[in-house]
Amino acid sequence: MAVVRAELTKIWTVRSTLAALGIAVVGSIGVGVLGSASARSAIDRKSAMLRPDFNPLDAGFVGVQVGQLALIAFAVLLVCGEYGSGMIRTSLAAVPDRGLFYLAKVAAAGAVAVVVAVPTAFVSFLASQRALGPYGVGLGSPGALRAVVGACFYLTLMCLFSVGVATVLRSTALALSLLFAFVLSPVANIVPALRSAARYLPDHAGAEVMKAHPSLSPATGLLILAAWAAAALLGGYLVLRGRDC
Template identity: 60%
Template sequence: MTGNAPTAVVRAELTKIRTLWSTLGALALALVVSVGIALINNISVRHAIDTGSDMVVDDFDPVNSGFVGVQFAQLALLAFGVLLISGEYGSGMIRVSLAAVPSRGLFYVGKIASAAVVAFPLSLVMSFACFLASQQALGPHGVSLGEGEALRAVLGAPLYLTLMCLFSLGVATMLRGTALSLSLLFSVVFVFSPVANAVPGLREVARYLPDRAGSQVMTVGEQADSVLGPWAGLLVLVLWTAAALVGGLLVLRRRDA
């Protein structure tokens, strides 16, 4: 890789990603399934509203209802961020990569940039598709993109998902193992965070967890956190992500491949 130019390093990392058809296929499937979940969920919600069912929660908001499928996409993007680096450690390719790019900092920046280049556009498409599909399914109970804070939520979702992907990349670089990294991330995001948020004594702590804080940027109405707000919540996630990435860099520089 001539001169190890940053653009060349990023291109090399994107080439690696393109060769992982199973990973790209999983991401594409996540997009389709997320939209499908949003569509099916809101068809059900529309029926419940039309029939006067008490299954509809009091704080229902059509904008929030459009992001039900985001959790599935989040799972896929967390796994993607982990596999970008842990896959190389698992296969031993990390030695080849670091031989090609001796500067570990540059190699790491290439990983971060390539992850963002893939995650953000995918998340952006998914966010708009989920919102439009869900509002179509809600019919007269839906809202347009220009109403209220709908546009902020739709644009906030890909920011949130991309940052969570980079957060997982940083965690995986520190832990170096796929199983350990995924177990930790999934436990925090899908188990500890929801449970802690439901327990009065832990709720104050839960609001500052990366997923709980960051998701405020795509949450509106009564379900939004009145303490953090959308942009403060996103800032908390940025700090978590920065800490994870810095931690990953320190480990990468100090440990042997």
């Protein structure tokens, strides 16, 4: 527990990680409200720009999917910040057992992700639905509670996946570039032949749990994301154990 407390102390005393967490919360809620307000205006005006497949349930998570970028940045900064400053040597000297050190970092990141994800998912959804006005839905709507709870798991697993990737790469720029490529997947979305494969990328698969009409079952999508996260965390442990620092 002492090692976990030490990792939590690092999180709360480093401005960059705190800023990333704040942006994740504010960005999720703010973008969600703005998007829903815009959608409400488009519905009222019967605008042709409104997507024909618009669904108020899906609109509740537009902000969450944007805010997750900040949560990914938090995970990368948590890991790579120590490598960039050279403090990783001090940390490993204080905790020679690398398995324990890594487990504590993962546990701290996961705990903080849960604390951030739960209120973010619920508040973002409710605020977005309120911004939709008469077109919004409540938590009692079919699939709504499942989607909100699923969003909490989604954000937490994406954070843990990012911790594993960052541990393998050790570079903030490289880790963020790779992770944002996974999340945004611009090539996969543009090229028709790759769209079916893109469904199994961590972000795409996990995001199915937040959709009114998912192409994968919500449970399957979360299991795929969990498998990605487990593989990344295992890779991070193996690399950390096998290198000098």
